[in-house]
Amino acid sequence: MKETENYLFDFISRYMPLGEAEKIAIRESAVFRNYQKGELLLKQGQHSKDGYFVIKGCIRCYYVIEGEEKTTAFYTESETLSPLCSINQLPSEYYVSCVEDSLLLVSNPQMEKIMFEKFPRFESLCRILSEALLAKNQTSFANFKTSTPEQRYVNLLHTRPDLLQRVPQYQLASYLGITPESLSRMRTRLARRNK
Amino acid sequence: MKETENYLFDFISRYMPLGEAEKIAIRESAVFRNYQKGELLLKQGQHSKDGYFVIKGCIRCYYVIEGEEKTTAFYTESETLSPLCSINQLPSEYYVSCVEDSLLLVSNPQMEKIMFEKFPRFESLCRILSEALLAKNQTSFANFKTSTPEQRYVNLLHTRPDLLQRVPQYQLASYLGITPESLSRMRTRLARRNK
DSSP states (O other): OOHHHHHHHHHHHSSSSOOOHHHHHHHHHHHEEEEOOOOOEOOOOOOOOOOOEESSOEEEEEEEEETTEEEEEEEOTOOOEEOHHHHHOOOOEEEEEEEEEEEEEOOOOOHHHHHHOOOOHHHHHHHHHHHHHHHHHHHHHHHHHOOHHHHHHHHHHHHHHHHHHHHHHHHHHHHTTTTTTHHHHHHHHHHHOOO | HHHHHHHHHHHHHHSSOHHHHHHHHHHHHHHHEOOOTTEEEOOOOOOOOEEEEEESSSSSEEETTTTTTEEEHHHHHTEEOOTTHHHOOOOSSSEEEEESSSSEEEHHHHHHHOOOOHHHHHHHHHHHHHHHHHHHOOOOOHHHHHOOOOHHHHHHHOOOHHHHSSSHHHHHEEEHTOOHHHHHHHHHHHHTTTO
């Protein structure tokens, strides 16, 4: 437990130094939950107000379109997911599940409200983090639009090499916007070229 | 000027009611600027801390790749753009220019800091807006990944029909991830089908 808390404190400290009272408040109110590989955090059609911060593990978002899973995002250590349904209060359009056994910090607007009232600096932190995530997400989206599948794959090799080892190939393929067969051919081609 | 301020007040009021003191503070510190069609707000390689809220008009982000413009995003009335370079303090990877004559609210972190200190509620508002924009952006990205170019076009017809009239076809094509020729063929095909 101490290790988990320290992980969270270290993460927050990158953005703002934490006082003792703030650490105690986090310790008292933070909800950490363990999930097993394959476990569903959210289903299509479901309502939920929960957001997640990954302490350890990997979660993914996917749509089921004409019976087929389409993976759109992965979240690993120190990444945050606030599903759209937790914000617009409509039923979720997608699923969220665990690719690995995962340890997550779970929050909801009510818990946040209490924390922000006690410690307005936490709201500052959340604003700064959200703005940074938004700009990063817009850039990832732009990069996806302006690159070929092969460029996307090579980019992933450089920016998130761990992901290539951690997630099944069929999930990775739809994440890159291609079929598993295309991904397999691309890997063979790249391996040959790098010999 | 009064009309511009009222537009901004109306927008903010959707999220929180504004007090008189807050309105006065906004009036005194808000920087509204007019830009002409084609004017550049940001160049690739440039540093900038400015963020934009569109009161009137349309701005777009584009990359220049091998001499070719690749449009990745449009922002119209009531939409906000905080370019990545304003957050990570690295040179910009893309351009931002005006598709139409535009009236924008321009802000930077220093101006925001002063406002947040005087009116912490504004920081709340910015957090809420950023979180909502982030979730929306993640969903747009996911929709892009999981749909065909034709589905993306039809979706745009429903969600942002004005955009199709406001922006040149070649910009719209790369925004949809296709060539101008494909877009033209698609429009003809869809028009025939709907006859």
